[in-house]
Amino acid sequence: MAAAPDGARPREKEKTMRVLVSSAGTRGDVQPVLALALEVRRLGHDARLCVPPNFVEWVAGHGFDAVPMGVEMRRPAPGQPPAPVPDLITDQFDTLAAAVKGCDAVLGANAHQYAARSVAERAGLPYVTAVYAPVALPSPELAPPPSPGETWEPGRPGDNERRWAATTAAWNARALERVNHNRARLGLAEIGDVLRHNVTDRPWLAADATLGPAPAGLDVVQTGAWLLRDPAPLPAELAAFLDAGDPPVYVGFGSMPLPPDTSRAVVEAARANGRRVVLARGWADLAPVDDGPDCVSVGDVNQQALFARVAVAVHHGGAGTTVAAARAGVPQVVVPMFSDQFYWASRVVALGVGTSASLAGLHAGTLNAALHEALLPGVEATAGATAWDVTTDGATAAARLLVAAVSG
Structure with a gap:
C-alpha cells in the first residue's frame, strides 16, 4: 500500500x-x-x-x-x-x-x-x-x-x-x-x-x-x-398517434377492476369534448370501442414521457400516478375506488389541479362533465404552476x- x-x-x-x-x-x-x-x-x-x-x-x-x-x-x-x-x-x-x-x-x-x-x-x-x-x-x-x-x-x-x-x-x-x-x-x-x-x-x-x-x-x-426515473422511449405506434393531432385524453386505472362498459363511456366522453383518447389497458382491459382513428390502446408505457404530451389524465388516484400527473403539469380527473385513492382525489380537487368522479354511476355523461371541468383554462394553468412545486x-x-x- x-x-x-x-x-x-x-x-x-x-x-x-x-x-x-x-x-x-x-x-x-x-x-x-x-x-x-x-x-x-x-x-x-x-x-x-x-x-x-x-x-x-x-x-x-x-x-x-x-x-x-x-x-x-x-x-x-x-x-x-x-x-x-x-x-x-x-x-x-x-x-x-x-x-x-x-x-x-x-x-x-x-x-x-x-x-x-x-x-x-x-x-x-x-x-x-x-x-x-x-x-x-x-x-x-x-x-x-x-x-x-x-x-x-x-x-x-x-x-x-x-x-x-x-x-x-x-x-x-x-x-x-x-x-x-x-x-x-x-x-x-x-x-x-x-x-x-x-x-x-x-x-x-x-x-x-x-x-x-x-x-x-x-x-x-x-x-x-x-x-423511479424511466428513460424508456414511447412505443413507435403511440408516438405516431401523439404526433398526428392535438394532445389526447389519457385514461388508465392500473390494477383496478372496472364495469365492462367503461371503455365506451370514456371514449364517448372524450369525443364529446373534441379529444382523442389513449387507453391504458390495465387489469380491466380497456380497449377501443370501434375502428376510429381517434383512439389507441397501450400496455405499460413510460408515464413520465406520456403525461407530458396529454391534455388531461383520467386515472384511479394511485399515489404514483397522481404525482406523475402533477409533476407533468397535466390536469387530472380522479375516479377513486380503494384505500388512499380517495385521499388523492380530494387533494387534486383542493389544489385546483383537476376534479374527481365517482365510480358509482360512472357513464359518458358524468365523465363528459368531469373532463369539461378539468379542461378549463384555469385548471390547466393551476396544474402547470403546481408542477414546479413537486419535488423529484x-x-x-x-x-x-x-x-x-x-x-x-
Whole structure:
C-alpha cells in the first residue's frame, strides 16, 4: 500500500452497507422501493429487496438481490378460482428472518409490514416504516382509509379519532394474535397494537409535501415521493398517434377492476369534448370501442414521457400516478375506488389541479362533465404552476437518511 501524504495513516475504505427492503402489493407499491434501492446504490451501497414473486425478475434485472415474499399480485384469470392464500404474516416473518442476514438496516414499505420491525429488532438493526400517503398515518386530522366498497371523507377531529379506534381494533382482530405468535418464535415480547407497531413512532412519509402534506402533530419524516426515473422511449405506434393531432385524453386505472362498459363511456366522453383518447389497458382491459382513428390502446408505457404530451389524465388516484400527473403539469380527473385513492382525489380537487368522479354511476355523461371541468383554462394553468412545486428527489433524500442511520 502506498504511503499516505505527509506521513498520515492510509484512509480505510468506507464499509459498504446493505439495507433490507420489504414491500408487498402491486407495481405501485414496489416501484418506489426500487427507486430507493437505486439511490442507495448510487451512494455506493447495496440493497436486498423482498417483493411479491411476480416482481422478482424485474427487480433482479436492475442488479439487486431479489427475494420472493407473499403472493403474486396479478390480474385474476377469467373463470379461474382464486389461488389459496397462505398465512402472509408468518410468510413475512420467515422470509425476512432469512433475508436479513448480512444487512445493516431494515425498511418496511407501507403499514402492512407485519414482520419487518420485529426482524430488525431481533437482529439489533435500525428500522423505519415508510408509507406513501398521509392518510396511512393514524391522526385526528385525517380519517383512515375506507374498507373495500366504502368511500372516504376527510371527517372531523373527534370523528376521526373514533374511526381510527375502530380501524385499530380491526387490525388487532385480524393480525395481533399471529404477529405475537411469530414474535414469540423470535424470542420477542408481545405487542398490543399492530397498526401503531407497524407504523412506528417516527414513520417516513414518501409523498410530495405539496400534494400530500404530513398531518399536523405527528413526528413524521417527509422525504418526498420516491420516483423511479424511466428513460424508456414511447412505443413507435403511440408516438405516431401523439404526433398526428392535438394532445389526447389519457385514461388508465392500473390494477383496478372496472364495469365492462367503461371503455365506451370514456371514449364517448372524450369525443364529446373534441379529444382523442389513449387507453391504458390495465387489469380491466380497456380497449377501443370501434375502428376510429381517434383512439389507441397501450400496455405499460413510460408515464413520465406520456403525461407530458396529454391534455388531461383520467386515472384511479394511485399515489404514483397522481404525482406523475402533477409533476407533468397535466390536469387530472380522479375516479377513486380503494384505500388512499380517495385521499388523492380530494387533494387534486383542493389544489385546483383537476376534479374527481365517482365510480358509482360512472357513464359518458358524468365523465363528459368531469373532463369539461378539468379542461378549463384555469385548471390547466393551476396544474402547470403546481408542477414546479413537486419535488423529484425524495428517493435520494431517503437513501441518504438510511446511510446516515447506519453510519451515525
